[in-house]
Amino acid sequence: MSQFIFLMNNFLRKQNFWFVFTPYFWLVLFFFIPLALIFKISISVSEWGMPPYRDFIDFSDGGIKINSTLSNYAFIFSDSFYLRSFLNSLSLAFTSTLICLFIGYPIAFYVAKSKENIRNLLLILLIIPFWTSFLLRVYAWKVILQGSGIINVILMKLGFINEPISMLYNHYTVILGVVYTYLPFMILPLYGYLVKFDxxxxDASNDLGAKPLKTFIRVILPLSLPGIIAGSMLVFIPVVGEFVIPELLGGSDKLYFGKIIWDEFFVNRDWPIASALAMSGILILVIPIIIFQLMFAKYNFKNE
Amino acid sequence: MSNSFLEIKGVSKKFGNIVALDNINLDISKSELFSLLGSSGCGKSTLLRIIAGFEKPDSGKIFLDGEDITLLPPYLRPLNMMFQNYALFPHLNVKKNIEFGLKEERHNNDEINLRVKDIISLLELDGLEKRKIFEISGGQQQRVALARCLVKKPKLLLLDEPLAALDKKLRVQTQFELVNLQYKLGITFIIVTHDQEEAMSLSDRMAIMKSGKVLQTGNPVEVYEKPINEYVANFIGTANIFNIKEISKNFLIEELNIKIDLPKNAQMFQKCLIRPEKISIKKINSNNTTEKCTGVVKEVAYLGSYTKYLVESNNFQFYSFMQNREISERLKIKWDDLVECSWNNESIYFFNE
Incomplete structure (x- = not known):
């Protein structure tokens, strides 16, 4: 028997190695290597050709010459245009994360507290939009909001307005599109924490004299904080780089960071500048998030 | 009863078509330790939740210390509840759990600290103040749950299966601690339990419930010795129940075909109860008496302090529990032994249902 346990232990230990390292291989292959490539391009010199930058290591003169420059970074930090677009994206991400939280929290709470059969139905309803392409769903908003769209038609039929109001192509429609698209990413992690909530x-909090609002602040909110953080990250981070929704629904009133990177890449064909922008964005976002995570690590408790 | 502390008047509650409580009337005195006892689904927990204010009764009223609390939300009721799984706050440490309720009462910090300190030493939780809930044992969690309620000095403490989550040895020890604590503090306790031994050993009085009704209330001795019907008799302890028939100034125990004298308050009874410990058995060699009850031992269970015997007489089986008063190395009465059963006729309890 003890022999068997020993063999099992050994086997599991070997298994453990793969369990632990498979995600790391994945990360290296699909995250760090591409990131390193982008970093390489970001310190390369722009050039007319294919690829549109000079090789990082140049053997052409018989010797080894390293072509690297920080001028791309210097350029994007010297032009306030890029900084403004980044701030626009941050404010878009911040606003939409807050709105998603305020809409998503009650929904997640309601779903988590429903009876099991209703809960599963509601979860399916939350996930069903993912079955349609995200592009189509954002495009649908164009149809809904346009001059001859359903909202304008109804408002005109009811006599509230005489002619269609233009609702498209401003930063409010961008926020609408972002909130609509990213809401499930807020609801699902919140739901994951709230469904475990006892x-x-x-009842205990009420019994001890805490009114409903106090109960929410003192018990429900702190216990769902990890869900709030997870959901907010899942919305905030991708929205900073979002370019499809501003492209489809946005106007010229505000330029967003993701769109700028897209334009540098595909319109200006300036890969080094685009890469430098992407790298800067990552660094500016990742450092505060790491600090934030470390700060909240102590809030992690076993919810048993 | 005008001097009752908690008065439950005609409380009914339905969940959909299921009747959870059907016209419950109870009077509980101040400083009483009262148990609601019944099998699962009898409505005891629903009644507790209605007293706590988590459920509203469909009809009926609840008075606590003369005040109608029927419509009061739970956070305004001067009572506290200890939950079955304790419902301690996992994000707070022991001390913060205990002071949770006090913080809602607008005391100054000195008063809060003093009261928390007192209750911590009363419940022997010293040194655990900074621990998180998942870092302390089940018994300690139970005491934190108690402390969290008691620190608020409630008029009434409701306990939902307070000992169910503890292992057997700890449970017995905690039973005594709970009774001592209740005696020391003089707070009225209402305990919900499905464990009849627990109810018997804890309570001053108890109510036996079945399908939303209170069948009987009384102290443990009354309920055990004089159960109101067959269900209660069987629910509390082991019961030998016989049908009886009146035959010319005598009663006949039908199953055993034995005549007994008419009890003093001559009334029409249909059934009688003889508790197993009230029947003693003696080994005999041959069955030649017709007057007395004789039978054959069918099962024996030796439990140390006493032995359970299942005796068959006249094709009817009943139990006899015999104290083991002397040291002996083997059982004196064994399987298939012929025995003579005897009891004191005063020990027979007559009833109808």
Whole structure:
């Protein structure tokens, strides 16, 4: 018997190696290597050709010459145009994360507290939009909001307005599109935490004299904080780089960071500048997030 | 009863078509330790939740210390509840759990600290103040849950299966601690339990519930010795129940075909109860008496302090529990032994249902 346990242990230990390292191989292959490539391009010199930058290591003169420059970074930080677009993206991400949180929290709470059969139905309803292409769903908003769209038609039929109001192509429609698209990413992690929430804790808090609002602040909110953080990250981070929604629904009133990178890449064909922008964006976002995560690590508790 | 502390008047509650409580009337005195006892689904937990304010009764009223609390939300009721799984706040440490309720009462910090300190030493939780809930044992969690309620000095403490989550040895020890604590503090306790031994050993009085109704209330001795019907008799302890028939100034125990004298308050009874410990058995060699009850031992269970015997007489089986008063190395009465059963006729309890 002890022999068997020993062999099992050994086997599991070997298994463990793959369990632990498979995600790391994945990360290296699909995250760090591409990131390193982007970094390489970002310190390369722009050139007319294919690829549109000079090789990082140049053997052409018989010797080894390293072509690297920080001028791309210097350029994007010297032009406030890029900084403004980044701030626009940050404010878009911040606003839409807040709106997603305020809309998503009650929905997640309601779903988590529904009876099991209703809960599963509601979860399916939350996930169903993913079955349609995200592009189509954003495009649908164009149809809904346009001059001859359903909202304008109804408002005119009811006599509230005489002629169609233009609702498209401003930063409000961008926020609408972003909130609509990213709402499930807020709801699902929140739901994951709230569904584990023991309803007796609400009763206990009430019983100890805490009114409903106090119960929410003192018990429900702190216990769902990890869900709030996870959901907010899932919305905030991709929205900073979002370029499809501003492209489809946005106007010229605000330029967003993701769109700028897209334009540098595909319109200006300036890969080094685009890469430098992408790298800067990552660094500016990642460093505060790491600090934030470390700060909240101590809030992590076992919810048993 | 005008001097009752908690008065439950005609409380009914339905969930859909299911009747959870059907016209419950109870009077509980101040400083009483009262148990609601019944099998699962009898409505005891629903009644507790209605007293706590988590459910509203469909009809009926609840008075606590003369005040109608029927419509009061839970956070305004001067009572506290200890939950079955304790419902301690996992994001707070022991001390913060205990002071949670006090913080809602607008005391100054000195008063809060003093009261928390007192309750911590009363419940022997010293040194655990900074621990998180998942870092302490089940028994300690139970005491934190108690402390969290008691620190608020409630008029009434409701306990939902307070000992169910503890292992057996700890449970017995905690039973005594709970009774001592209740005696020391003089707070009225209402305990919900499905464990009849727990209810018997804890309570001053208890109510036996079945399908939303209270069948009987009384102290443990009353309920055990004089159960109101067959269900209660069987629910509390082991019961030998016989049908009886009146035959010319005598009663006949039908199953055993034995005549007994008419009890003093001559009334029409249909059934009688003889508790197993009230029947003693003696080994005999041959069955030649017709007057007395004789039978054959069918099962024996030796439990140390006493032995359970299942005796068959006249094709009817009943139990006899015999104290093991002397040291002996083997059982004196064994399987298939012929025995003579005897009891004191005063020990027979007559009833109808």
């Amino acid at each position: 309803l007796n804790l609400i």
